[in-house]
Amino acid sequence: MRNLKVMMAFRGTHYHGFQRQPNAVTVQETVETALSKLLNESVTIQGCSRTDTGVHARQFCFSMQTGNPIPARNFIRGACGYLPEDISILSVEDVPPEFHARFSCKAKQYMYRIHNSESKNPFTTDLELHYRRRLDVSLIREAASHFLGTHDFAAFCTGASKQKNTVRTIYDIRIEQQEHSVVIFIKGNGFLYNMVRILVGTLLSVNEGRIALDELDLLLRSRDRLRAGITAQPHGLSLYRLFYEDIECPEQIHL
């Protein structure tokens, strides 16, 4: 049996997230159906992460087992014929049997894109949050620095009471101004349910003066979801980069 590490990218707009579920179209189900046809066997894939409805992945990893000797190039080309236009296989490689897309993943980086202008951007309608009020990039950079390091992020999690452990480590937050867009990159060892979207919503609350910089440490310590900002809309969010064995995966799709 081969154990494969497969990198893909998907536009999440028309999916109810990655994870297979009854009565909803998901990325997992769509990929499994396509690969089952390509390989002529029943395929089950193990994803690196769950994703919310409407969230995208510039880089997503799944592992899978197959007895089919198909070469990587034929796998990519063949899958392209069975998959819809919003899901793309980027690379396929044979890996040791102990590799698992989720459990072997050491860190993840998310990207949240905000189109910050009075006018809409017709090319990124489902890829960027449209935010009309001027974003004060230095202010939200300073706010973001409070989240760096290891904290209990219960205040930044939907349904934290159901979680055993709400402590996570954020390694890096980078905020870039790109033409009319502000792009937030957040890298950490793991993320709670809705955590990135609530962090972004909180940065927007800071921008709007509804949360002050000196409240942020208290907010973290409070573990109180109600004190943080709203859950920012999903369509601005993409899983951006995965780290296995401390090595960045090179395959990635850019906007």
Added chain:
Amino acid sequence: MRNLKVMMAFRGTHYHGFQRQPNAVTVQETVETALSKLLNESVTIQGCSRTDTGVHARQFCFSMQTGNPIPARNFIRGACGYLPEDISILSVEDVPPEFHARFSCKAKQYMYRIHNSESKNPFTTDLELHYRRRLDVSLIREAASHFLGTHDFAAFCTGASKQKNTVRTIYDIRIEQQEHSVVIFIKGNGFLYNMVRILVGTLLSVNEGRIALDELDLLLRSRDRLRAGITAQPHGLSLYRLFYEDIECPEQIHL
């Protein structure tokens, strides 16, 4: 009567081009309908250019006359409410009565985007040509240099025989490698029907060895459409930048 210069951007995927026509949805008709509602009067707009079905505009200018004293900011915000998500007004300004979006335009720059990879890019399905064969950027740069300057471009025009004058000047061709994309920028004083798409199709023919570099000058002089490459698909093409009075228009939407 006010004469307005309005900058907009549109994603051309769902339109039969800019120019109003019977029995087809066009950008012009959609904008005129929206602005007639906003301004509560019948609005006719003069576009800077025709565009083909599926072609986009990162920057497009139209002029229009109105007696309505609406301020620019309200015009932009109000139009946003009446326009679909794939058309966006970027700026509005009062200009002298002699300004005309088409006749006052001194030069135009087009952008043609090619996603050059074995894998599809799910984020640019309708914004980039997917081209799997490796593009030799230095080769097509050298080929493109043959088109610079003033030439009779009849070989690069659909229906050249119906045109009075097929001489145009190309000021600049820039070809950039951006991650997995190759992006071609072409600036000229005017463009014939399908000219940019045929120029790009010819560069692809050179890349594939079907047209040699030393045939290009002869090809231009032949005025024979059948000797040039195919008309590259429309969805990779965008009107990118307009030049009025030798000044670049600053308002533009980036991918």
